[in-house]
Each structure stands twice: as C-alpha cells, then as structure tokens.
Amino acid sequence: MGMVEREPPRGTVNRGLRIGKLAATLTGSYLGYQFQNILQGEDEDGQRKLAYQKKASRQIRRELQQLKGPVMKLGQMLSAQGALIPQEALNELSVLQMHAPPMHATLARTQFRTALGESPEEMFREFSATPFAAASLGQVHRAVTKKGEEVSVKIQYPAIKTAVKNDFKLLRAATAAGRLKDYLTKAMLDEIESIILSETDYTREASNLARFRKGLKSLRYVAVPKPFPKYSTDRILTMTLLEGEHLDDWLAHDPPQKIRNLLGTRLFELLYFQIHRINALHADPHPGNYLFSREGDIGLVDFGCVKEVAPEVSNLLKSFAISGETLEKKKAKRIAELLWHSETPQMQSDGLFIVETAFEFSKLVIPPRGSHVSKVDFGDSSIFRELSRLSRIVIESKLTRPQLLFVFRAEIGLYNLLNRLGAVVDTRAVIERFL
Amino acid sequence: MAAKKKKTANGRSKRAPQKAGKRAQKKDKTKKAILEAALALFAKKGFRRTTTKEISKNAGIAEGTLFNYFGSKEDLALYFIEQEIAGLISWYEDEPDIQEFPVVEKLFAIIQRYLERITPYEDFVGAVYLRALQPSSKLNPLSLDGQEVNLHYLKFIRSILSEAEAEGEIPPLGDLGAYGFGLFQLAILTHWLQDRSDHKEATLALLDRCLTVANTVIQRGGWEW
Structure with missing residues (x-):
C-alpha cells in the first residue's frame, strides 16, 4: 500500500x-x-x-x-x-x-473427527447436531457421555x-x-x-477452567464447568453443562428487587474476588457468558479469555478504594510513575491525567470511606452514562496500558450487567473484604 | 479405452450371457486387486518408488498379466479416478441423512468426503495431478478418456443441482453450474495438495467459505461490484 x-x-x-x-x-x-x-x-x-x-x-x-x-x-x-x-x-x-x-453439521462433525479420531456420534451416547450456542471462535453442542453425564462440546472453526x-x-x-x-x-x-x-488453544482453556474451579471454590454461589480431558484437544473442549438462564430470560420472570440486589452484589464480589484473590480475570464479560438461577446463583462459562492481573493494577484499585474524596496528588503521581515506569517523564506526567480519571470512575462505583452514600443504584442510567464517558477517556487515550484495558473492559461489562439488572449494591461493604 | 469400457458395460447388462458376465466379473475383481495392491504400496513407499514388479507380486499375479489390465501407470490412475468417483457416488446414495441437507452442505460433504477418501494416497494423487496437466495425457480432463470420467461425475453433480433448482433452493444454473462446480473442485484439490496446515484444515475452511460466498452471490444474482 x-x-x-x-x-x-x-x-x-x-x-x-x-x-x-x-x-x-x-x-x-x-x-x-x-x-x-x-x-x-x-x-x-x-x-x-x-x-x-x-x-x-x-x-x-x-x-x-x-x-x-x-x-x-x-x-x-x-x-x-x-x-x-x-x-x-x-x-x-x-x-x-x-x-x-452455525457451522453446518457436516463441518462440525469433520472438525470433531479430525481432532479426536472418532465422530461425535460414536464417542457420545447422545450428540445434538445443532449447536445451542456460539462460543469464542467456535460453537457449542449438547451431548451425553456414555456414562450419562450431560456435557457441552465446544468445536472450533477450522483454520x-x-x-x-x-x-x-x-x-x-x-x-x-x-x-x-x-x-x-x-x-x-x-x-x-x-x-x-491464545483463545484458539482450547487446552489452555481447559486448564483455565481447572484453575478457576479451584480458585472460586469459596464462593459457593458460583459454578464453573468441569473439563473432560478425554474428549478434549486444542480445538475441541468438552465440559459439564451448567444450568441457568441468560440475563434476558432471567429478567423476563420479573425477579423481585431483593434477588436483583443479591445477584448484583454477588456479581460485584465475583469480579473483585478474581482481581484481588486469584490475580486473574475472566475477561470476556459479555452477558452470554453468565447463567443465572432463580435463587441468584451464577454459572460462569467461556474461560477462553483469561487475563493475569498485574500486582500494580490490583494495588492501584486498592489504593483508590482506601482514598477519601480526593486522591492525593503525590499518591497519584507515584501510581503514574509505577504504571509508566518504562516511559519518558513526559508520558508519566500525561499518565497522571489517566490515573485521575480512573479515580473518578472508581469513586462513582465505590463511594469513598465515610461518604454519606452507602449504596450504589446501578439502575440509574446517569451513573452508567458518566461511567461510559470516563471509561471512554481512559480507553481512547494512547497512553492506556493494555493491562489496564482489560480490567476496564471487565468493569464496564459488569456495570453494564448491573445496570440491566437494576441492582442496588453496597459496593463499599464488598470491597472492604479485600482491603 | 472408451470402446473397451462399453464392452464391460454390456457385459454387466442383464441380457448378456452368464459366462461373459462371470468373466467380466473376474476381470473386474483382478483390476480391483491390482489397484488395491498398488495403492497400498503408493501409500507406503510413494508413487515413484513403487515398481510394477512389486505391484504384481502384492496383487498375486504375474508381472506380464499386469500389463494386460493396465497398459501404463496412467491407465491405472484413470481407473483409480473412476473407482473413486463410483465410490463417492455410491457413498452419497447410501448416506442416510444427506438427502435432507441444504444444497450447500451436500456439496461440502461431497468434496470433504472426496478429500478424506484420497488422503491416504496424497502422494499418488499429487503425481496424477501433475501428469494430468499435460495436454497429451489421458488423465487430462479435456482428453477423450479423461472427459468420459469427468462427465460421469458432472452428471451426478448436475442431478443434485437440478433437485435444488426444482425446489427453488437456488436459481436455475443449468449445465454451467455443474461445470463451474467441477472447476471449483479442481481448485480445491490444488489447494489441498499444497496445504501444509494441521490436518489440512485451511482447505476445509476455504471450502466452507467459498461455498457460503458462492451461495450468497448466486442468491443475490451477482457480486455487488
């Protein structure tokens, strides 16, 4: 060109x-x-x-x-x-x-057979030729193993x-x-x-599943699928089928506000638990990856996109959360220096602006300690609009660190979800557990 | 070759005397045994390094007899192609669900099956392909011998397309549709022979995309220039 x-x-x-x-x-x-x-x-x-x-x-x-x-x-x-x-x-x-x-059945079957040496109909007791969902770079079929376990089989598009x-x-x-x-x-x-x-390697996703199943064990309300290595390769992933409904269907039952708030609180906790306790993030937060039960339990699927959370990002979020109404200039400067340590002093000082914007963002979501606001109503669209505006500044900035980008993406994904739930969440109470 | 084939076809017909039928059957069996032996050797040792001596030995016949059946490696190759096409058509006719597929998936399944069948003999197919490029070769699709085999296949494709046309699944394409498909299949074979991706999955993807795009273009009545 x-x-x-x-x-x-x-x-x-x-x-x-x-x-x-x-x-x-x-x-x-x-x-x-x-x-x-x-x-x-x-x-x-x-x-x-x-x-x-x-x-x-x-x-x-x-x-x-x-x-x-x-x-x-x-x-x-x-x-x-x-x-x-x-x-x-x-x-x-x-x-x-x-x-x-969808891939048509013949293509999906061919992919399966080339990867595992047998057709899905031979390998499973039951296999549904029509996919029930699109997944990262592939599609998902229902199947029943010969032992009778209900599984979902993710098949990747060729090449x-x-x-x-x-x-x-x-x-x-x-x-x-x-x-x-x-x-x-x-x-x-x-x-x-x-x-x-990296998402094209389903072996990696299978080990992500194992890691998050273990890491999220103490959050009783979260379910993560169990992988079946025997029926999996780098381009086929077989795992347990989770129950629950997607957001739209769940909302269609018009669940009471109490359950909405409970679910919202859990979703909020789930995100910060991953950031601060697992130091890794399910970074594909679109609503299709969540399954909800009527009681407010959460099924989390599609672990193709998992992002390691750098300690400086986790620390950044913590230091935001323990700050009061304003972020001390000195502290903000230190954070910017840390994040842009390999860049020129000019860029570090430009970075200060991003840190300050990110702090504004954080304050909207987590009221400062001692604030008169105790709960955040995510159903309030003005909050969401303001969050979008601030995140736009951060995301569009040429200075944005990729590590920050994915945490931001996950946050925006979460608040989008909470907005649609209309959840009111005591975010301060949740976040205190991690400080 | 064309004349010879006709005789075989007559021999198979119901009116022919039983003796001739039996003889033809035996001949057919030997030919298949030779091809089988040859293919096994090609797959193991490669096309070039396989000798006619080894082929006849593995087929359990005298080397001289081999030449009664196949005058050259080209004749053997042509017979191979014929058998492959016959095998492909009878697979299609026996496959339980395929009649219900949309036409794009049918065509995909046919080429995919074809590639799967020839996978063990890639080396041989590659050699045949190169030979077929020579205008003087019997294997050339434009030669008389080559054309006969080719037309048999195109007729089969034509019948699938006609069905889809009759059901309004695709607009009328006429014979050109089948010809176009034949050329397309050749292009896919060319790609397949050169494809170094895992399990030749790049060809699979190309095949799927091309058929999808072709279908869209045909439905729209052309590409939006």
Whole structure:
C-alpha cells in the first residue's frame, strides 16, 4: 500500500475496496475498513449520523455473521467495550453475541473427527447436531457421555489461527492510515491479537477452567464447568453443562428487587474476588457468558479469555478504594510513575491525567470511606452514562496500558450487567473484604 | 479405452450371457486387486518408488498379466479416478441423512468426503495431478478418456443441482453450474495438495467459505461490484 498523493476518483476507490472485499472474504478477513465505516460518520451530525451508523453497523453485522470466526470475535470484544462504539452500532453488534451463524453439521462433525479420531456420534451416547450456542471462535453442542453425564462440546472453526492473523494484518493496515488509529493503538491491537490467538488453544482453556474451579471454590454461589480431558484437544473442549438462564430470560420472570440486589452484589464480589484473590480475570464479560438461577446463583462459562492481573493494577484499585474524596496528588503521581515506569517523564506526567480519571470512575462505583452514600443504584442510567464517558477517556487515550484495558473492559461489562439488572449494591461493604 | 469400457458395460447388462458376465466379473475383481495392491504400496513407499514388479507380486499375479489390465501407470490412475468417483457416488446414495441437507452442505460433504477418501494416497494423487496437466495425457480432463470420467461425475453433480433448482433452493444454473462446480473442485484439490496446515484444515475452511460466498452471490444474482 503506497502513499496516495492525489486522491483517485471515488468510483475507483470503491471498486477497489469491493474487489478487495471479495478476496478478503475468501481468505477470512476484511473487517478493517468495515469498522472504519462505523466511525466515519462522526463528523456528520444528528439524525444523519445516527442513521448512517445504524445502517453501517447493520451491514457489518450481516457481513460478520456470514464470515464467523475471528471477525465475529472482534465484533464481540468491541461490543463488550461499551463506551468505544456509538450506542446504535452497539445494539446491532450485541446481536452477534448470541446469534452467531452455525457451522453446518457436516463441518462440525469433520472438525470433531479430525481432532479426536472418532465422530461425535460414536464417542457420545447422545450428540445434538445443532449447536445451542456460539462460543469464542467456535460453537457449542449438547451431548451425553456414555456414562450419562450431560456435557457441552465446544468445536472450533477450522483454520482459525490463520484467519485471526489475516484479520489483524488487515486491521493494522487499515488503522495505520485511518481515523481508527486514535481508537485502536498498535499496542492495543497487539494485545487483543495475542489474546484471541491464545483463545484458539482450547487446552489452555481447559486448564483455565481447572484453575478457576479451584480458585472460586469459596464462593459457593458460583459454578464453573468441569473439563473432560478425554474428549478434549486444542480445538475441541468438552465440559459439564451448567444450568441457568441468560440475563434476558432471567429478567423476563420479573425477579423481585431483593434477588436483583443479591445477584448484583454477588456479581460485584465475583469480579473483585478474581482481581484481588486469584490475580486473574475472566475477561470476556459479555452477558452470554453468565447463567443465572432463580435463587441468584451464577454459572460462569467461556474461560477462553483469561487475563493475569498485574500486582500494580490490583494495588492501584486498592489504593483508590482506601482514598477519601480526593486522591492525593503525590499518591497519584507515584501510581503514574509505577504504571509508566518504562516511559519518558513526559508520558508519566500525561499518565497522571489517566490515573485521575480512573479515580473518578472508581469513586462513582465505590463511594469513598465515610461518604454519606452507602449504596450504589446501578439502575440509574446517569451513573452508567458518566461511567461510559470516563471509561471512554481512559480507553481512547494512547497512553492506556493494555493491562489496564482489560480490567476496564471487565468493569464496564459488569456495570453494564448491573445496570440491566437494576441492582442496588453496597459496593463499599464488598470491597472492604479485600482491603 | 472408451470402446473397451462399453464392452464391460454390456457385459454387466442383464441380457448378456452368464459366462461373459462371470468373466467380466473376474476381470473386474483382478483390476480391483491390482489397484488395491498398488495403492497400498503408493501409500507406503510413494508413487515413484513403487515398481510394477512389486505391484504384481502384492496383487498375486504375474508381472506380464499386469500389463494386460493396465497398459501404463496412467491407465491405472484413470481407473483409480473412476473407482473413486463410483465410490463417492455410491457413498452419497447410501448416506442416510444427506438427502435432507441444504444444497450447500451436500456439496461440502461431497468434496470433504472426496478429500478424506484420497488422503491416504496424497502422494499418488499429487503425481496424477501433475501428469494430468499435460495436454497429451489421458488423465487430462479435456482428453477423450479423461472427459468420459469427468462427465460421469458432472452428471451426478448436475442431478443434485437440478433437485435444488426444482425446489427453488437456488436459481436455475443449468449445465454451467455443474461445470463451474467441477472447476471449483479442481481448485480445491490444488489447494489441498499444497496445504501444509494441521490436518489440512485451511482447505476445509476455504471450502466452507467459498461455498457460503458462492451461495450468497448466486442468491443475490451477482457480486455487488
């Protein structure tokens, strides 16, 4: 891709893009400029902008659903990142989370047989050829083992790694020149790519499951699936089937406020327990990964994306939580120096602004010690809007550390969930247990 | 070869005398035994390093007899292709659920099955493929011998497409649809032969994507230029 000095006639560009799109469609990647479409509308105003975004995002969703795999995954990740994408686009993209296009039965069966040497029908007592859910880079089928255990079998799309790499190659090319570079920096793209690539190894996910089953044992209300190594490989993952309902179905029963609050408190505790006690995070917080019982128990699935939480991030959150109404300048400076220790003094001082913004964010969620506010009503949309605004500042900043990014993403995912639950949570009481 | 084949076909028909039928059956059996022996050796030692001597020994016949059945390795290859296609078609006809599949999945299953069948003989198939590129080769799809085998297969594909057309699943494509599919399958085979990914999964992905995109384009009546 050479530099363009004179702008070529628009028709040529469009045609070039479309032809490129055909080629890219076949090799499994073309999302770069598609995503740019969402953001291109930003200079335009009001209704026109909204209509444009709506149309663009709907088109993207259609195209993504057709391609499945990594492109869809990126769509999910971006849509989980709430604040980054305009709300209209988000609504369209969020459909992806539960309605991924399935591999047809023959393809899924072939994948299974190549990986495990036998067809699923031979290996299990029962196997449902139609998937019941889309999962990270694959799809999930119900099955019953020969011993009678109910399991879910996650089957990966073929050649997913190559497709991921293709996507990111293209995304880098697209973002280098385009407006997207202000939103997706190279460091962020590298981080997201390495995470998605590591998600393609289901063996790793199986060991994540084992780790979190052990780590979360003391939280009685949380269930994590048990992996079955005998029926698993790097691209097939068999695990126990968890019971429970997805958020929308759960909410459809109109659960009483008391249960909403209980569930909200538990979800809040679950996140901070992972950060401070396990030092690792289930970092794929979209609603499809949670299953809820009527009594407020939680099933957590899809451990493909697990993020180690660096001690400095955990300490940062703790020092926010023990601060009063204001964060001492000296303390904030020390944190910035710690986080950006390998950068120039100029960047460290710019980092101070991010730390202060993050502190504002933290205060909204966890009222300072001694504050007259004791509980946070997450159903209050003004809080959520303010959280989105602040997180946007942090996420869009070129200075944002990748380690921070994923904790932020998990937090925004959680508050999104709590907002939809309309939960009122005594967050201060929960957080005190970890200080 | 074309004439010879006709005779065999007559021999199989009901009106033919029983003796001739039996002889043809025996001949068929020997041919299959030779092919089987040859394929086993190709899979073990590779196409080039396998000698006709070894093939005849493993098939339990004299080396001279071998040449009565197959004049050259090309004849053997052509017979292999014929058998593969026959095997593929009869697999399709016996597969219990496949008739209910959407047409895209049917076509996917056919190519996938075809690739799975030839997997043990990749080396041999690669050699045959290269040979088939020569215009003078009997294996060339445009040669008379090659074409006959090819047409048999295309007719089979044509019948699947016609069914889908009749049910309104795809718009009418006519014979071009089958021809296009034949070329597509060749392209997939080319990719497969060069594919160094695990279990050749890149070919599987390409196959799935191409069929999906082709279906979309056909439904839309063209690519949006």
